Amino acid sequence: MSGSSDLELVPARRLVTAPVDVVFALAPGDRPLVTAGDSVVVGAPIAERLRDSRLDEIIIADPAEARPGAHWAGNAKRGEPRGPGGEFMFLWRGRWRVATGDIADPIESPFAGIVRDVRPGTAITIRAAGRGLRGVMALGSPTRGRLRAGSDRELRSGGLDVGSAGTILVVGSRVDAETLTRARAMGVRGVIVAGVSSKERRDFLASEARQRAALHRLPPFAVLVLDGATRRPMGDAVLTLLGALTGHEVAIVTDPPMLVFDRPALAVPAPPADLVRIRAGMFAGREGRFLEAIGARRFAGGVHLEAGLVRLPDGTTTTVPMGDLERFV
Amino acid sequence: MTSEPRAFLALDAGAATIAASLIGRIAGRWRLIGSLALPAGADPAAVASALVDRAVAADPDLAGSIGLRAGIAADLPRLSVASHRPQRLAVVAASERALAPLLAIASRSGWRTVAASAETTDPLAMSRLLLESDVRGILVGAGDPPAADERRGLDELAALVAAVALRRQDLTVILAGGMAAHLRSFGDVTARPGEVLLGPAAGRGHAGGPLGELLLELALPADDARRALGAGAQTLADILDRRVDVVEIGYDAGSRAGAWPAVGNGGSGLDLAVASSAALVPDDPDDTFLDGVARWSTLGADRHRLRDRLHELRIAPWADATGDGAALRMAAARVALGHLAASTPGWADRPAADLVVATGGVWAVAPAPAVALALVDVLRRPGASQFALDHARLLAPLGVIPDADERRAMIADLADDLLAPVGTIVIPAGLRPRHTAGALVVHGATGSTELDLLPGGLSLVDLPPGTSAVAEFRFRDTVRMGATGRHFAIDVTGGLGGLLVDMRDVPLRLPDRADRRGELLEAWQASLRDGRAR
Numbered sequence: 001m002s003g004s005s006d007l008e009l010v011p012a013r014r015l016v017t018a019p020v021d022v023v024f025a026l027a028p029g030d031r032p033l034v035t036a037g038d039s040v041v042v043g044a045p046i047a048e049r050l051r052d053s054r055l056d057e058i059i060i061a062d063p064a065e066a067r068p069g070a071h072w073a074g075n076a077k078r079g080e081p082r083g084p085g086g087e088f089m090f091l092w093r094g095r096w097r098v099a100t101g102d103i104a105d106p107i108e109s110p111f112a113g114i115v116r117d118v119r120p121g122t123a124i125t126i127r128a129a130g131r132g133l134r135g136v137m138a139l140g141s142p143t144r145g146r147l148r149a150g151s152d153r154e155l156r157s158g159g160l161d162v163g164s165a166g167t168i169l170v171v172g173s174r175v176d177a178e179t180l181t182r183a184r185a186m187g188v189r190g191v192i193v194a195g196v197s198s199k200e201r202r203d204f205l206a207s208e209a210r211q212r213a214a215l216h217r218l219p220p221f222a223v224l225v226l227d228g229a230t231r232r233p234m235g236d237a238v239l240t241l242l243g244a245l246t247g248h249e250v251a252i253v254t255d256p257p258m259l260v261f262d263r264p265a266l267a268v269p270a271p272p273a274d275l276v277r278i279r280a281g282m283f284a285g286r287e288g289r290f291l292e293a294i295g296a297r298r299f300a301g302g303v304h305l306e307a308g309l310v311r312l313p314d315g316t317t318t319t320v321p322m323g324d325l326e327r328f329v
Numbered sequence: 330m331t332s333e334p335r336a337f338l339a340l341d342a343g344a345a346t347i348a349a350s351l352i353g354r355i356a357g358r359w360r361l362i363g364s365l366a367l368p369a370g371a372d373p374a375a376v377a378s379a380l381v382d383r384a385v386a387a388d389p390d391l392a393g394s395i396g397l398r399a400g401i402a403a404d405l406p407r408l409s410v411a412s413h414r415p416q417r418l419a420v421v422a423a424s425e426r427a428l429a430p431l432l433a434i435a436s437r438s439g440w441r442t443v444a445a446s447a448e449t450t451d452p453l454a455m456s457r458l459l460l461e462s463d464v465r466g467i468l469v470g471a472g473d474p475p476a477a478d479e480r481r482g483l484d485e486l487a488a489l490v491a492a493v494a495l496r497r498q499d500l501t502v503i504l505a506g507g508m509a510a511h512l513r514s515f516g517d518v519t520a521r522p523g524e525v526l527l528g529p530a531a532g533r534g535h536a537g538g539p540l541g542e543l544l545l546e547l548a549l550p551a552d553d554a555r556r557a558l559g560a561g562a563q564t565l566a567d568i569l570d571r572r573v574d575v576v577e578i579g580y581d582a583g584s585r586a587g588a589w590p591a592v593g594n595g596g597s598g599l600d601l602a603v604a605s606s607a608a609l610v611p612d613d614p615d616d617t618f619l620d621g622v623a624r625w626s627t628l629g630a631d632r633h634r635l636r637d638r639l640h641e642l643r644i645a646p647w648a649d650a651t652g653d654g655a656a657l658r659m660a661a662a663r664v665a666l667g668h669l670a671a672s673t674p675g676w677a678d679r680p681a682a683d684l685v686v687a688t689g690g691v692w693a694v695a696p697a698p699a700v701a702l703a704l705v706d707v708l709r710r711p712g713a714s715q716f717a718l719d720h721a722r723l724l725a726p727l728g729v730i731p732d733a734d735e736r737r738a739m740i741a742d743l744a745d746d747l748l749a750p751v752g753t754i755v756i757p758a759g760l761r762p763r764h765t766a767g768a769l770v771v772h773g774a775t776g777s778t779e780l781d782l783l784p785g786g787l788s789l790v791d792l793p794p795g796t797s798a799v800a801e802f803r804f805r806d807t808v809r810m811g812a813t814g815r816h817f818a819i820d821v822t823g824g825l826g827g828l829l830v831d832m833r834d835v836p837l838r839l840p841d842r843a844d845r846r847g848e849l850l851e852a853w854q855a856s857l858r859d860g861r862a863r
Contacts, residue, residue, distance in 0.1 A: 005375060005378065005379070006375075006379070008371065008372040008374075008375035009367055009371045009372070009375050009376065009379060010370075010371065011368040011369070011370025011371055011647065012370050012371075012372070013370065023462065025461075025462060027457050027460075028453060028456050028457050028460060029453075053453060054453065055451065055452055055453040067495070068492035068493070068495050068496050069495075069496040089452070089453070089456055089489075089492060090452075090456075090488045090489050090491070090492030090493075091488060091492070092485055092488050092489075097452060099453055099456070119460075119462070119496070119497070120496070121456070121457075121460040121496065122460045122461070122462050122496075122497070123462040136644050197633065197637050198633060198636040198637050198640050199633045199636070227644075228640065228641045228644045228645070229636075229637040229638075229640040229641050229644075230637055230638075230641055279645055279648045279649070280641070280645070280648040280649035280654070281649065281651070293379065295383070299650075299651035299652070300651045300652035300655075301651050301652045301653075301654075301655040301656065302655075302695075302696045302699075303650060303651050303652075303655045303694050303695065303696075305650060305651065305694065306365065306366070306367055321648075321650060321651060322367055322368060322371070323367075323368045323645075323647035323648050323649075323650055324648050324649065324650075326370070
């Protein structure tokens with residue numbers, strides 16, 4: 001068998017994704033400020049999100065204007081620029097149930113794009129201008145900042161400084177919750193990391209929930225996890241791409257979990273076709289050249305799996321289950 | 330399919346792995362030539378090519394006789410099925426009492442469910458739940474006629490759901506039981522893209538009944554592997570004239586197909602359950618799942634480490650499948666089996682199936698006896714059953730053949746090839762704790778084997794695949810093994826694991842202390858791995 005056709009047996013992972021459709025979730029009462037087909041620029045408000053929504057009963061003078069999902073605008077009190085607002089939910093015994101609230105926070109688009117779909121109470125979908133680098137999960141809320149190299153290994157909380165405010169940091173293999181909360185407090189807009197352990201993820205999410213409940217909120221902050229929960233270095237192809245984006249404005253979005261960048265002129269260098277990365281096992285995180293598929297082999301635990309032969313940078317070759325390999329395309 | 334091609338491919342595109350099988354017509358019969366399983370991220374065309382090219386390289390004469398040559402894979406006919414991630418169904422009712430049976434049926438009918446009742450959830454929270462972007466259908470139900478505790482809330486519930494249906498025209502809405510009387514609240518339903526369907530009320534029994542069948546029909550696309558698995562199981566039961574239980578644990582859901590042949594005046598039948606709760610690892614493994622895996626795990630990892638590994642398993646289910654990774658999978662598979670059993674509670678009262686077939690990607694990474702042990706650890710029914718492994722994941726692709734006669738002919742030809750016999754497992758129940766429970770004599774073609782039956786352990790008798798014997802049990806006390814008695818003579822067949830007599834408790838009780846539990850699990854696994862009785 002030839003190595004080139006065998007290579008297609010290795011699971012492929014797309015390095016750069018385009019187009020990118022980003023979903024911003026809405027809840028009943030949240031007010032979309034855009035409609036399908038609108039163009040949005042970076043930082044444009046696309047919706048208002050209610051902090052503590054409630055359901056009020058109201059009687060509508062003109063029933064024709066009321067339908068489920070439509071915006072309800074109440075009469076303004078004297079001296080106030082605008083009256084209460086809300087969203088018609090359903091008609092019950094001659095009264096409309098309206099989702100409303102007292103405090104609303106703006107949701108801003110962290111990238112430029114075109115609004116594809118608006119569903120009040122459900123979601124706004126925007127097609128981003130640009131391309132994306134997909135992660136396995138994103139924690140926090142959509143954000144934007146200048147990309148900056150933070151650490152090529154593991155970033156500690158003491159390694160942060162105020163000069164990082166407004167940036168999205170690339171921090172290498174792993175990061176802990178303390179570093180993330182400290183980064184958020186110092187004005188860092190986001191973190192890109194290969195792995196976050198489950199404990200650190202839970203701790204950070206709990207901290208994030210407390211922060212969201214506070215009256216005075218910090219700017220949006222997001223963590224993009226590229227690989228998973230265990231410690232392993234980022235792939236060379238990913239590091240090369242992030243290196244090319246360093247110093248430029250990028251966005252992290254949460255649905256899908258992705259780094260979005262709008263650099264049309266950026267030529268993303270294609271990784272060598274036979275370059276493979278080992279995801280798991282004793283060589284996890286290492287990269288090498290795929291030589292050939294060698295059929296089923298017996299591995300530890302009495303398991304028979306399809307295997308491939310990989311040449312590591314030190315010149316040695318090793319047999320790796322095909323499932324433990326990945327290649328960037 | 331017609332009878333003209335001499336070879337074809339069967340593809341099962343799972344969420345975690347792709348399984349490809351090559352089938353050829355040899356000496357007037359369809360035979361399995363070879364199979365291959367690779368991670369789902371691999372190119373399916375490359376997988377098919379690799380399989381065909383390997384078959385040609387291994388035996389050019391055989392390949393030539395069925396028209397195979399290198400590079401021909403793309404031109405071969407194929408039967409394809411795919412596993413789909415279950416979609417989300419919001420289940421709502423006026424009362425908690427009415428909600429429970431609806432949720433039980435929906436949860437075993439191919440959907441991921443979220444649920445709320447008007448009794449415990451305020452209208453705003455319920456609207457939020459129904460409007461979530463990943464919700465694809467709403468099941469709103471009531472008793473038929475509605476019970477007294479439901480009537481008060483039904484009108485408001487109908488108004489709320491109708492308003493959501495008006496906003497989300499793409500949603501499928503099922504009005505079950507007494508809720509059908511509120512159809513007029515939904516206005517003109519003929520013009521909307523999503524259907525509004527009237528369904529029967531949720532039954533009180535464990536089986537899904539007509540409502541379950543309706544939900545399964547809506548949930549599973551035509552080429553869905555789990556739908557086809559049901560058809561395949563039914564055909565297999567008809568061919569073998571045996572009760573067949575097919576158990577599948579997948580990345581996004583688990584399924585169980587119980588099929589029985591026509592007997593006397595009773596017709597053949599099929600009961601299919603697809604439970605998203607029986608996925609190998611949930612999207613976000615919670616503490617309950619973690620506790621379950623820790624209970625079955627022999628890894629000795631701390632909770633944080635175990636949670637990380639489960640999270641990794643969810644992200645890349647095909648990776649880290651050797652050594653500890655294989656053990657972790659089998660522990661997670663046992664938890665998933667437990668969820669599958671919990672979603673099919675009525676099955677525990679049925680007679681033990683004559684043949685239990687394990688299928689799905691998770692079983693591909695474990696030796697056959699370890700698969701059998703995982704199954705009997707969780708799905709414990711007194712009696713004797715043959716166990717087999719659908720090692721090439723062929724049953725689902727064959728189940729997709731639309732013509733019943735053609736499907737039957739194909740599976741009849743391939744039955745011996747598609748099932749790797751694991752062996753016969755005998756589980757007596759009602760054993761009293763004592764030094765010895767009795768004796769077993771296995772009368773084989775080459776002689777007899779005798780051994781003591783020790784309560785609480787596993788006894789293994791070497792019985793190779795293709796052989797059969799009579800196992801004569803003499804218990805000191807009365808036990809249950811389908812029938813109740815002290816003396817049983819059972820026809821058994823061999824397999825990769827031989828004859829396994831499982832003298833452990835029914836249901837299985839594990840020590841609370843982690844170290845003792847780990848030792849016991851290790852001992853049971855070692856007894857099968859090394860072929861020694863414990």
